[in-house]
Amino acid sequence: MTQFLAPILTLTGLGLLFALVLTFASKKFALVQDPRIREVMEKLPGANCGSCGMAGCARFAEALAKGEAALDNCKVCSEEAASEIAGILGFELSLSEKKAVSLRCHGGKKAGDKFIYQGLKDCQAAAQLLGGQKLCSYACLGFANCQRACPFGAIRMSAEGLPVIDIELCTGCGKCVQACPRDLLVLIPRRGKVYVGCSSRDPAKVVARVCEVGCIVCKKCEQACPVEAIKVVENLAVIDYDKCTSCGECIKACPRKIIFGRK
Amino acid sequence: MDLSLFLSIIIGNIFINNFILFKFLGLCPFIGVSKKTGPALSMGVAVIFVMTLSSIITWCIYHFLLLPFNIEFLRTISFILVIASSVQLAEMVILKTNPTLYRVLGVYLPLITTNCAVLGVTVLNVNMFFKGGYAPSASFLYTVLQGFCAGLGFLLAMLLMSGIRERLQLQDAPESLKGIPAAFIIASLMSLAFMGFSGFKF
CATH class of the missing domain: 1.10.15.40 (Electron transport complex subunit B, putative Fe-S cluster)
Structure with missing residues (x-):
């Protein structure tokens, strides 16, 4: 009799126990969710x-x-x-807002190289080799993955090796955002006419060594902004587009000239 | 307590008897989630978590329930039941206490609850550390260690595979080999390479 009952009881017992525990937990740990x-x-x-x-x-x-x-x-x-x-x-x-893409690096030739890269002309490939050929680990690698990804021809490469965005052709589809291994292209609401052209989170000392045009965390833009829309967060100026009025004071204040206006 | 056994469990499970590349368990996530390193890492961490947790729980079930009642034949079904529900429970707790961790493990936790690698490690634990129907001393410790190290081995294989596949995507492979076929060939080559480890028996 035991050899018959034991397995049945054990399995039912286990099932029941876990059912109870799970029910209890789902009540107890229920998230207060929107x-x-x-x-x-x-x-x-x-x-x-x-x-x-x-x-x-x-x-x-x-x-x-x-x-x-x-x-x-x-x-x-x-x-x-x-x-x-x-x-x-x-x-x-x-x-629902229309967005357009902007580039967060304007290093190009002004951002130094770590070594001479002779591999595949592809940003993804370059980024995989020792973290890219640029000294700055946030810099644009310049192999035009974004240009190839853009279905609307809104991106072309400048002589400096930097993507230039034609904002009139940009539809904000975000294909280039996904194509960039460095996460340098960001979608910004179209009403935002000002953007920061640097993405380096390195401290000022490092930036000064690796790039002529990186954000050096001087906070002049913060002081210049009349509506407190621009803040330096983790060594980089960041614009809050809910507050920004596109007045352009920060563009004038930036000593590295890396805050840009767009149409 | 035997230090050399500890060492052989660690090295054995990570390299020599690697769950994916030697035992061929858990191959679906190995092919499915190894396209990019990020998700592969999350998956690996989730597997370590689930394997360790289920090793602990199944050891208790086997030791305190199945053995005393002489119902070892219920091993598979009760293990699956216990693993699935305990992972569910852990998922709820994590969601409540640590949403960031939940987002990292995210979809992978429920995915691997009934993965063959997880069941495999628990069955293997029972086979190895319950010789002749009783638990030798420190059998519990060995079990936990084996669960954890099997997960580490899984993570290692996932990371290697995803790194290779990320680079492979950029190569100019023949059209018919692109994607999964190339991944299978790579997997078999990796497996061959890992078989080399069994040359040094510990």
Whole structure:
């Protein structure tokens, strides 16, 4: 009798125990979550394709609800679903901002080389070899992966070996953002007419050694800004586009001339 | 407690009896998640976590439940049950206590709950450290160590593979070999290379 009962009881017992523990835990550890996230999640395609740049639809829904992501980042979502999501989150679909890309490095020839690179003419390949041929580990490598990725011909390479963005042709699709191994291209709202042309998080001492035009953390832009929209965070000037009025004071103040205006 | 056994568990599980490249367990994540180094690293860390956790729990189940009642034949099914639910539980706890870690492990945790490599390491633990139906001294320690080191070996293989595949993508390979076929060839070459380790038996 025992040899018959023991396995049945053990397995049922185990199952029951874990069922209870899990039920208890799901109550106890239930996240106080924005209820809209779940609703948005249901309307999203749920394919977890990652084209929005987030880890899956769930993360995208979370970012949407927090206002960290724009709805048009999702390229798969149907217009119908998009307008429903906009309804849930309480904003008009047409308000979703148009963005255009900007380059966060203007080193080019002014950023020194570590060694002579003779490999594949491809940024990804160059970045894999000893972290790229540039002295600055944030510098543009200049092998035009972004130019090749751009479906609209909005990027061409300058004589310096830096990508130049034609903002009128840029649609803000973000293909170049994904193509850049250094993460140097950023999507900035079109109303932002000012951007910082450097991405180095190195301290000023290092920047001064490796590049003639890197941000040296002097904070002059911070002082010049009348609306406190520009802040130096982790050794780099960062613009808050919710506050920025595109007045251009920081452009004048920057001693390294790496804050630029655009159309 | 035997220091040489400790050492042989560590080296054995990471290099000689590497779970992917020697035992051929857990091949789906090895091919599926090894395209880029970032996700491969997260996956590896998640596997280390799950393997260690399930080694601990299954040792307890085997020692305190299955052995006393003479129902070792329930090993596989009860291990799967226990592993799946404990990982679920761990996932909930992590989500609540450490959202950043949760985002790193993210989708990989539920993916590997019933992975063959995880079940493999627990079954192997039981086979190795319960000789003749009783637990020798320090058997629990060996079990935990083996779970952890098997995970480390997994991580090592994943990192090597993803590094190679990242570079492979840039090469001018024949059209028919691009992507997965090349990955299979690379995997077999890596496996051959790892077989070389069994030359030095510890």
